[in-house]
Amino acid sequence: MITLRLDDGLTTETTTTADLLIIGKGRDPVALHDADGSVAAVLEALRRPTTWQQLRAHGPFAAGRIDALIRRLLTAGVLILGCADENGDLATARIRSRLAELRPDAEPADDQPVQLSPCALLRRLDDRAVVESAHDGTVVELHRPELAAVVAGLCAPIDAAAVARLAPGGSQLLRLLAAVGLVTAPGPAAGRPTHAVWTHTRSRNGLVELRTPAPGTLDEPPAGPAADTDIALPVPDQAALRRTDPPLAEVMETRRSVRRFGDKPLAVAQLGELLHRVARIQQRLPADPADERSYSYTLRPAPSAGAMHELDYYLTVRACHGLAPGVYRYLPDRHALAVVNRDTVPLVRLVNAAYLAINRVSVPQVLISLAARFDRPTRKYGDLAYSLTLRNAGVALQSVYLCATAMGLGACAVGSGDAADFAEASGLDPHEVSAVAEIVIGSLPGQDV
Numbered sequence: 001m002i003t004l005r006l007d008d009g010l011t012t013e014t015t016t017t018a019d020l021l022i023i024g025k026g027r028d029p030v031a032l033h034d035a036d037g038s039v040a041a042v043l044e045a046l047r048r049p050t051t052w053q054q055l056r057a058h059g060p061f062a063a064g065r066i067d068a069l070i071r072r073l074l075t076a077g078v079l080i081l082g083c084a085d086e087n088g089d090l091a092t093a094r095i096r097s098r099l100a101e102l103r104p105d106a107e108p109a110d111d112q113p114v115q116l117s118p119c120a121l122l123r124r125l126d127d128r129a130v131v132e133s134a135h136d137g138t139v140v141e142l143h144r145p146e147l148a149a150v151v152a153g154l155c156a157p158i159d160a161a162a163v164a165r166l167a168p169g170g171s172q173l174l175r176l177l178a179a180v181g182l183v184t185a186p187g188p189a190a191g192r193p194t195h196a197v198w199t200h201t202r203s204r205n206g207l208v209e210l211r212t213p214a215p216g217t218l219d220e221p222p223a224g225p226a227a228d229t230d231i232a233l234p235v236p237d238q239a240a241l242r243r244t245d246p247p248l249a250e251v252m253e254t255r256r257s258v259r260r261f262g263d264k265p266l267a268v269a270q271l272g273e274l275l276h277r278v279a280r281i282q283q284r285l286p287a288d289p290a291d292e293r294s295y296s297y298t299l300r301p302a303p304s305a306g307a308m309h310e311l312d313y314y315l316t317v318r319a320c321h322g323l324a325p326g327v328y329r330y331l332p333d334r335h336a337l338a339v340v341n342r343d344t345v346p347l348v349r350l351v352n353a354a355y356l357a358i359n360r361v362s363v364p365q366v367l368i369s370l371a372a373r374f375d376r377p378t379r380k381y382g383d384l385a386y387s388l389t390l391r392n393a394g395v396a397l398q399s400v401y402l403c404a405t406a407m408g409l410g411a412c413a414v415g416s417g418d419a420a421d422f423a424e425a426s427g428l429d430p431h432e433v434s435a436v437a438e439i440v441i442g443s444l445p446g447q448d449v
């Protein structure tokens with residue numbers, strides 16, 4: 001039997017406008033219209049576990065209205081769906097989105113084959129075992145570890161009657177999972193991969209309530225000391241660029257992905273100009289001492305969520321006039337390059353992978369890898385951070401594309417970067433810093449002299 005009950009610790013208040021407010025610690029109040037006190041009566045009934053059918057049969061409303069009220073309460077997160085036996089809760093479900101697919105009447109017949117939804121994820125949430133819907137964030141908490149065997153048993157098609165034999169409480173859990181759309185008719189996993197669905201779900205409000213951690217310090221990392229080996233890059237003449245650059249309209253209209261490069265490679269002055277125009281630090285701004293939520297940050301030519309600028313430009317240079325082959329990191333404070341790795345093997349791996357990705361048309365001259373320092377945006381944005389980092393990377397790629405076009409260089413984004421190659425070449429811990437986007441740049445053919 002699947003029951004509904006009001007979450008613990010909730011209180012109700014009436015207001016002068018006859019609205020009923022449901023208030024709970026750490027959550028937004030839920031406002032309901034309740035002119036005649038009937039909603040309050042339903043809420044009172046929901047202080048004890050009650051079935052949807054009982055509410056329909058004995059509640060003060062017609063079935064359609066009680067259904068709408070229960071859906072509203074469930075999707076506002078104030079009601080818990082659950083199943084229990086004489087020893088207490090077996091499993092409880094919390095709905096986190098108005099888009100959740102609820103099937104309160106789902107009751108698979110004994111001979112009905114069922115299977116776990118491909119969007120169900122059995123995982124640890126804090127110190128609890130949960131089955132989570134990648135689709136809509138619904139979380140079913142398993143209060144008995146042995147119920148994980150039911151989830152495992154549901155991975156292959158199975159008759160509902162057989163589920164009861166997987167563990168005590170199996171058929172109850174099956175009904176609960178079916179009620180929240182986590183068990184369906186058997187079938188192949190169609191549609192988007194589960195991780196893609198989950199990433200989307202966990203990066204949008206309205207699907208799950210995003211977890212944003214207490215920020216702590218979010219200050220922009222300091223520039224760090226200069227090293228003797230740093231290579232200063234030529235600074236372009238911005239005033240001259242404003243006079244000589246093609247108009248934006250022309251750049252936007254003529255930009256194309258270029259996979260064929262010239263025989264004579266681009267020069268270090270061009271590489272420096274491009275980096276200066278898309279990635280240098282233009283301004284450092286301090287935290288506001290009067291605002292404890294503020295932090296120091298930088299402004300650069302491209303936008304970045306929260307001005308986090310967590311993306312660093314790593315350059316794998318195969319051929320650039322005036323710069324030895326190697327892997328370098330751009331230092332946006334000093335407009336210089338730091339030598340990261342001069343070994344041939346990791347360099348060749350990165351260049352070869354990019355060569356294959358751009359259909360083996362030309363061997364890239366320079367590969368730019370945008371590597372994210374994951375920690376800082378995660379401390380500010382929590383669940384949302386990774387999706388913002390990918391958006392920041394998209395912004396950076398387009399900046400490189402447009403600047404390269406304006407400069408008469410070729411550029412082509414690479415969609416298939418290799419995390420292991422980058423970790424090897426950079427020597428960085430891939431869980432802390434990893435490349436999330438790549439783009440190759442080089443001279444155009446026909447410009448050789």
Ligand SMILES: Cc1cc2nc3c(=O)[nH]c(=O)nc-3n(C[C@H](O)[C@H](O)[C@H](O)COP(=O)(O)O)c2cc1C
Nearest residue numbers: 255256257258259357358359397412413414415416
């Ligand atoms: C994120 C992203 C990844 C891409 N990955 C590749 C790639 O791996 N190989 C390639 O040849 N082109 C790649 N491209 C370039 C696209 O194929 C190209 O933008 C598209 O065909 C449209 O052509 P256009 O850029 O000339 O307008 C990528 C583009 C983007 C934005």
